Amino acid sequence: MDDHLLRYNKNKTLVFIDCETFNLCLNFCHNIPWQIAMIKVQGDKKVDEKNYYLKWQTDLKISQDAARITRYDHKKVQKEGHDPKEVFPTIKDWLDHADYIVGHNTLGFDIYLIKEYYKYMGCNWHHLVNKFIDTNTMARGIKYGIPYNPKESLIEYQYKIYHTRKKGVKSSLTFLGKENGIEHDYDKLHDAINDLDLNLKVWNKLKWQVEI
Amino acid sequence: MIPLFKSHYSLGRSILTLEDKNEADDYPDSIIQIAKENKLKELFLVEDNMSSFLEAYTNTKSNNIKLNYGLRVTVTESINDKTDESRQKNSKVVIFFRNKQGHELLTKLFSTAAKAGFYYEPRLDYDTISKNWSDDLLLCIPFYDSFIFNNTLRNSICIPQFNFTKPIVFIEDNDLPFDYIIKDKMEKFAQENKLELFKTKSIYYNNKKDFKTYLTFRCINNRSILNKPELDHMSSNEFAFESYLKAK
Numbered sequence: 001m002d003d004h005l006l007r008y009n010k011n012k013t014l015v016f017i018d019c020e021t022f023n024l025c026l027n028f029c030h031n032i033p034w035q036i037a038m039i040k041v042q043g044d045k046k047v048d049e050k051n052y053y054l055k056w057q058t059d060l061k062i063s064q065d066a067a068r069i070t071r072y073d074h075k076k077v078q079k080e081g082h083d084p085k086e087v088f089p090t091i092k093d094w095l096d097h098a099d100y101i102v103g104h105n106t107l108g109f110d111i112y113l114i115k116e117y118y119k120y121m122g123c124n125w126h127h128l129v130n131k132f133i134d135t136n137t138m139a140r141g142i143k144y145g146i147p148y149n150p151k152e153s154l155i156e157y158q159y160k161i162y163h164t165r166k167k168g169v170k171s172s173l174t175f176l177g178k179e180n181g182i183e184h185d186y187d188k189l190h191d192a193i194n195d196l197d198l199n200l201k202v203w204n205k206l207k208w209q210v211e212i
Numbered sequence: 213m214i215p216l217f218k219s220h221y222s223l224g225r226s227i228l229t230l231e232d233k234n235e236a237d238d239y240p241d242s243i244i245q246i247a248k249e250n251k252l253k254e255l256f257l258v259e260d261n262m263s264s265f266l267e268a269y270t271n272t273k274s275n276n277i278k279l280n281y282g283l284r285v286t287v288t289e290s291i292n293d294k295t296d297e298s299r300q301k302n303s304k305v306v307i308f309f310r311n312k313q314g315h316e317l318l319t320k321l322f323s324t325a326a327k328a329g330f331y332y333e334p335r336l337d338y339d340t341i342s343k344n345w346s347d348d349l350l351l352c353i354p355f356y357d358s359f360i361f362n363n364t365l366r367n368s369i370c371i372p373q374f375n376f377t378k379p380i381v382f383i384e385d386n387d388l389p390f391d392y393i394i395k396d397k398m399e400k401f402a403q404e405n406k407l408e409l410f411k412t413k414s415i416y417y418n419n420k421k422d423f424k425t426y427l428t429f430r431c432i433n434n435r436s437i438l439n440k441p442e443l444d445h446m447s448s449n450e451f452a453f454e455s456y457l458k459a460k
């Protein structure tokens with residue numbers, strides 16, 4: 001009866017994405033992603049992963065705080081970093097062919113960096129918008145007691161929750177992980193692939209609580 | 213497409229002035245200067261209050277530019293309701309005046325909004341607007357923060373009452389992820405209610421490269437910093453006159 005729900009569908013491809021950036025600005029005029037990590041998921045399982053360090057021709061500098069929080073390693077980025085133009089085709093291929101693009105706070109942050117990256121490469125990004133699932137808004141929707149009605153648009157529901165602020169409601173990835181009793185190496189957070197692994201574990205809990 | 217300018221008189225919302233100057237210099241760009249440089253015969257100015265009117269009127273008149281002056285104001289269910297819940301019923305409308313009588317009516321309406329209706333911001337309700345309405349005014353539904361926008365993307369419950377006039381619907385495209393969602397809803401609303409629909413472009417700065425200056429200005433007003441602006445969805449550099457020229 002509920003076979004149509006995403007939780008049972010092993011044929012849908014979900015791409016989890018996380019961008020580590022120089023700061024929290026939403027436009028490339030002052031911010032760029034120095035790392036983009038993605039994991040490809042079918043059912044409950046990770047089937048592939050990509051982790052790119054990006055080396056931009058830029059005068060932008062990462063702040064000390066951001067470097068500490070995001071574990072930015074300048075030498076590693078310089079040594080292992082790719083030209084953003086070189087890795088974009090793979091990122092685009094993954095996102096364009098995903099049934100859903102999942103991330104934590106994607107609607108408030110990552111979507112804008114992805115949009116800027118597509119624009120930088122001269123590509124249209126609008127077809128991606130309806131694919132986004134933001135685990136932060138989905139978790140908050142559950143906590144607020146505002147369930148998703150499958151008859152309404154998922155993206156509109158998520159924006160409604162995104163714009164609803166209630167005091168005392170915690171929904172960070174770490175909090176959700178610990179709250180749901182998820183075993184994980186929490187000391188390694190802000191390592192992009194590690195974050196995505198936790199994001200997947202959180203999603204695997206959340207998806208049983210929403211009618212998607 | 214109609215360019216809808218906003219000046220720095222709408223506090224913290226635009227970096228454009230209304231100064232009468234002929235060309236760009238080291239100081240902030242002026243809407244009058246942009247109008248003269250681009251030979252605009254009329255100007256659409258949509259402000260969040262009415263304090264710019266004198267300078268806008270004086271400087272457009274001396275340059276033979278027709279001024280269309282509009283007020284972007286909050287409407288709520290009842291201006292007497294000053295509770296937190298009432299804020300869920302807030303949305304924006306734009307009211308233009310067509311002539312001197314219209315100017316007097318709009319001034320009176322804004323005065324009511326800023327005194328009797330004030331709750332965090334000047335507010336009107338549809339009852340007050342309809343009681344003071346005449347054909348000297350023109351009601352428009354803006355693209356952002358209208359009842360359609362708020363009911364769709366925010367948890368708002370805004371019930372419009374346009375029984376006193378036929379509003380004009382504005383649609384925009386500023387390359388924000390939710391623009392197409394709102395555009396579809398606005399077009400549907402206009403079609404169902406047989407309303408006129410105009411493509412518009414809100415303009416807060418001259419060139420796309422000015423976005424960083426605009427963002428800095430917004431951050432200062434928000435007491436935040438460029439590295440952490442804390443301004444929802446502040447990602448588009450399309451609110452520029454340059455974008456209007458490209459899109460028109």
